[in-house]
Amino acid sequence: MNVLIIGANGQIGRHLARKLQESNKHRAIAMVRKDDQKAAFESQGVQAVLADLEGTVDEMARAVEGADAVVFTAGSGGHTGADKTMMIDLDGAIKSMEAAKQAGVRRFIMVSAIGVHHRELWMESAPYYSAAKHYADIWLEHSGLDYTIIRPGGLTNEPGTGKVAAAVDLDRGQIPREDVAEAILASLENPHTIGKAFDMTSGETSIEQALNAL
Numbered sequence: 001m002n003v004l005i006i007g008a009n010g011q012i013g014r015h016l017a018r019k020l021q022e023s024n025k026h027r028a029i030a031m032v033r034k035d036d037q038k039a040a041f042e043s044q045g046v047q048a049v050l051a052d053l054e055g056t057v058d059e060m061a062r063a064v065e066g067a068d069a070v071v072f073t074a075g076s077g078g079h080t081g082a083d084k085t086m087m088i089d090l091d092g093a094i095k096s097m098e099a100a101k102q103a104g105v106r107r108f109i110m111v112s113a114i115g116v117h118h119r120e121l122w123m124e125s126a127p128y129y130s131a132a133k134h135y136a137d138i139w140l141e142h143s144g145l146d147y148t149i150i151r152p153g154g155l156t157n158e159p160g161t162g163k164v165a166a167a168v169d170l171d172r173g174q175i176p177r178e179d180v181a182e183a184i185l186a187s188l189e190n191p192h193t194i195g196k197a198f199d200m201t202s203g204e205t206s207i208e209q210a211l212n213a214l
């Protein structure tokens with residue numbers, strides 16, 4: 001499977017690109033926004049395309065062409081304000097879905113955030129971030145695309161354990177970025193995850209079992 005990673009230069013994105021390449025079954029296509037990022041991926045043998053989430057849907061559709069699946073794991077980051085959050089985490093995400101539809105790519109995996117499907121659980125410090133994720137997820141659920149929405153807890157840079165909890169509603173918790181990347185890869189390979197949206201934290205169950213139990 002050729003997998004376009006939107007946010008490939010990010011922390012989850014890099015884990016995912018490496019895992020896809022190491023799988024020997026899939027090929028990562030890294031969507032990045034800077035020439036030096038493109039060159040860095042290409043030097044590691046990963047195909048890369050230049051496109052910006054603040055660009056046009058047409059530009060993004062050209063990046064999506066040739067992919068079998070799209071993974072959205074981009075984000076404006078905590079250092080920016082509500083304006084960038086709206087343009088990247090909400091509008092950029094929706095433009096990615098529009099681009100996938102335009103390019104005829106049906107499979108779409110969204111990295112969302114734990115609890116955003118309940119307004120009372122939105123982040124007090126940045127409710128606009130939770131709102132952006134929530135409404136992007138709703139757009140995806142109504143898009144007609146073959147979606148999977150993974151809502152991870154707080155992300156850490158600990159090594160992955162391969163053990164998670166996954167359910168529609170989980171108590172807040174943390175999860176290594178590496179495990180989120182592994183869960184994305186496992187979801188791409190598991191059609192049972194199509195049409196599912198779920199919280200995910202570190203837990204006691206293997207990723208495969210946790211996904212099959214959804």
Ligand SMILES: NC(=O)c1ccc[n+]([C@@H]2O[C@H](COP(=O)([O-])OP(=O)(O)OC[C@H]3O[C@@H](n4cnc5c(N)ncnc54)[C@H](OP(=O)(O)O)[C@@H]3O)[C@@H](O)[C@H]2O)c1
Binds near residue numbers: 008
């Ligand atoms: N932090 C948490 O605890 C937490 C919890 C749950 C969910 N999440 C979600 O997890 C996802 C990934 O997290 P992460 O830690 O891997 O993120 P990250 O390291 O901050 O990576 C985000 C990526 O998005 C890219 N990006 C930003 N603006 C862009 C634009 N205009 N066009 C194209 N790409 C753009 C960045 O590109 P550059 O490299 O060029 O800057 C970066 O590579 C995000 O969707 C985030 O909302 C985070």
